[in-house]
Amino acid sequence: MRRSESATHGSLAGSARHLLRLGVALASLAAAVASQAGVASQAGVGPAGLAQDAGKTDAEALWDSGQRQAALSALEAQLALNPTDNALRLHLAQRQSDVGRWEAALATAASLGPQADHLRGTALYILTRFDESLGLLDPADPGQCLMRLDSLLALDRLDEADAALAPAAAVRGQDDVALTVLRGRLHAAHGRFAEAVPEFRAALARDPCDRAALFGLGQALIRTGERSEGLALLERHRALLPLLDRHDFALQALDLDPLHADHHAQLGDIERELQWIDSAEQRYRRAEDLAGPDELAPIVLRHARLLDEDRHTPEAALALLDAAFARVPDPRLAVRAADLALRSGRAADAVQRLTALARSRPEDGQIQQRLAAARAAAAAAAPPEPGTPPAPTPDAVPGTAPGTAPGAAPGAAPGAAAGAAEGTTPAGVPRGRR
């Protein structure tokens, strides 16, 4: 796996940040654009020959393998050979927009008809050409109706934005969080703070971490005389900001290199901190799918912690660790599984796991320590024999306390347990960067 692509200062994903602010998921945007391309293709806009199809397939293979620039070059070469293939042209434009090359996408699609309007509308919006985008953004499209509203706000055409709210609600649903926040913003822009308050409250009820709603509600409350509640909300907003910023930047990193396993795992970490457990678990799963042998264990360890501590399903965590160990026999996975087993009251199981592990790593002091603790716990679980001293608790062993990574134990010797720390950053790649 490539692991070099860390996000840069204001990288291509900057435009993605703006979409995310609107609550438009990148995936849905890409899907929408792709769907348009598919429709155009099925409509026979440009029947591609077999050779072109083969070239396009090659390009898609490159794309799917993460070689996106090479894929674009392949598509551009195909289009140079077949300049009248409008389906191919639209596909290239879509791929260019996928990597933030909005100007290029517009240029590629310039000769296309209305089938490219969806892409054009988004591109012009991203390029802040709001006036031009308004005529192309589809009010019936779930993503573009938000872009329309935001464009009208950016152009200070507040009355038109007011009028666009109802149609947007029909598309996204009256209770949609992004739309509710936009309603609140619109009221605030009009100076109608009292009307903005319930909108922001409603958005927060559905998403307690929505930063625009938090900030908007705090400010609106202060302006309506509810200063103490407003300040409390703004304090909460301030406390959340670093985490939300990290989430934004992690999404941008992912956008830059969507096949990099650690990008997904880092998003999972942040979303777990945000208590977005379902989403975090999906991130970990995707990371595990993409991870190479040297990347898998740290990701699985984090995923297992989520299953154990957030889902309260230690059995699922154990199953995950075992499955991963079968794929990559990394001793850190076995250590964690033993810890889990021990903490779940399955001391004999822990002894069995650690005994097997100790055979392959006889010099690993951490494993020996754990094994001793597990044996003691197993003995304590058995009926006590007269004269037997009380067994030490698992917590007496460094690194076995819940929530403590084995490797975090003070003075831990280098070895499997010491290496079981989660979230290990690949050497040379900074964490937390955009």
Added chain:
Amino acid sequence: MNRRNMTRRLLLPWLLAASCHDATPDASAGPTAAAPATAPPHVPATASAAAPTTMSAQAGAHTAPAPANPDGWFTDISGPAGVDFVHDAGRTDDKQLPETMGSGAALCDLDGDGDLDIYLVQSGPLPSPAPAPAPGSTAMRPRPDNKLFLNDGRGHFTDATALSGDGVGRGYGMGVAPGDVDGDGDLDLYLTNLGPDVLLLNDGHARFTEATAASGLADERWTTAATFFDADNDGDQDLFVTGYVQVDLGHPLWCGDRKPGWRSYCHPDAYAGLPPRFWRNDGAGHFTDATEEAGFGGDPGHPGKGLGVIAFDLEPDGDLDLYVANDSVENKLWINDGGVFTDGTLLSGTGVDGQGRTEAGMGLATGDVDGDLDIDLIVTNFDDESNTLYRNDGGGLFTDATVMAGLEGPSRLPVGFGVVLDDLDNDGDLDLVVTNGHIIDNIEKYHDGKTWKQRSQAFVNDGTGHFTDVTARAGDLSRDLLVGRGLYGGDIDGDGDLDLLLTQCNGRALLLANNGGPERGPAGGAVSLTGLPSGTFVQARLASGRRLVREAGTQTSYIGLGGPDVHLGLGVDSLVELRLAPPGKPVTVIAVDPPLASGRLHFVQRSDGLQRAEAPAGTLPVPGAPPAAPDSDLPLPGPDKP
């Protein structure tokens, strides 16, 4: 710009003044034009600590339509004016973040002759993390000097670096903050560096001696913005310095793809932030680190990453508050209460944009954008964030008014740095110019809608705080794509309008003469107020009854300082009264009789308040007066200059 146009620009004030004497009041020109020029309404002082002072000055009114301006708003006169400076960022293949940030400059009177000189900060080779090569080694490239250009009063500059002593600077430079730290009446300089900062004491003739350690100052971190201001109203200049981030030049991070040509600069999130420092002056030019005591240290979790700082009186209550722009983390508004500061960020709403998002704050400017007599605030930001205009709603509350001001769309794509918010067309409201330039020199590889070099932008205010983008008519300000960093305003040639100094990262500095407006010459005359203490809050009453609010000496833009004088563009109006409120000092009310349509008023601070005084010898010519000498001795651009 050709010779004819240059001459016209220089003579314009005189021509306008001459025409106004012949002008017949025209009812269609509105009440201002019809107001008697010699019998202004006297506005009594209602809150004066001092008796109104009647003042006479050269009067004039500008009723003739300004001539068309085919060259655009600004003309690059760097060459003919004698300003030759190219910033050397010391760029390397390692993509070290400091290479992207410089550099700043100051427009201020360093030799005490009453005109605006130019001090430009240089960077050069990055400090080596390894032991320095032996002297004379070819591996050691000499660090180029900071540059000092002295003004002859008419906008022609002489390179005086060689005579400036320690003014050449040391270290890898970032920014500069001028201020009279020792109370001897001249401007000293504080230089922020990647590495040890430097205090330079001025002997009054633009010859400088380093006095960092002797003054008690010591900061060896990567610092960026700094400002002198009287934080505790004790009559001396205290110092606030922003720290940026902790970099390890010996172990540069790699960001971007690992393909040839794709390595990029890392986001500041990849580095630990450095907090700001506050230094209190004892009045004799000795400083003590008072960061904690003044309230700035009470936020240990704050990561710093400051790139901008500006002092302004937001309430106004007679003391200077402080706003700090931070890169990608929350900005800070510090409310001054007798020299101790409290965090007013949350209540004010100025820490984030109107949607609660942190932005990458860089340049700062303050001023009354919407004419409601309080001070608004503008912050320049990164791409995909607009620049943000915070409208002062009173009571310490601000609203993100970027959208309403028409600035949202035009500023979302560029990376904004230097910013000037001042009356650039002399029509009585504050216009806006911003210089842009990306951090990443290969950004087009990642986003082909973006470029490293970007166009500077110009916006005119309609008087209500709504701006129109006139970049296409801004002349040389926006002709070329630049890696813009600093942008500073000041009347360098004494012709009554504000010119611009623009610095680039790894590029040449531009001195831009103001041709009056984007399409025509200036909308009217202007009165310049000089000699006011930094931070003086100025309220001006015009013959029409209109009021203007301005501030003196605080416009730091991006890691520098613009001209400290107050520029009162008047349009076709005239000035009848001034209320001057220096920080911590009584308000002085001055009646201007007869009304003044253009000119210059110089002030000195006395124990009983501000008083008008003669301008320093060799001062700039008074706008509206004939040129002191034929302009034939001025170097003019050749006819082939575009």
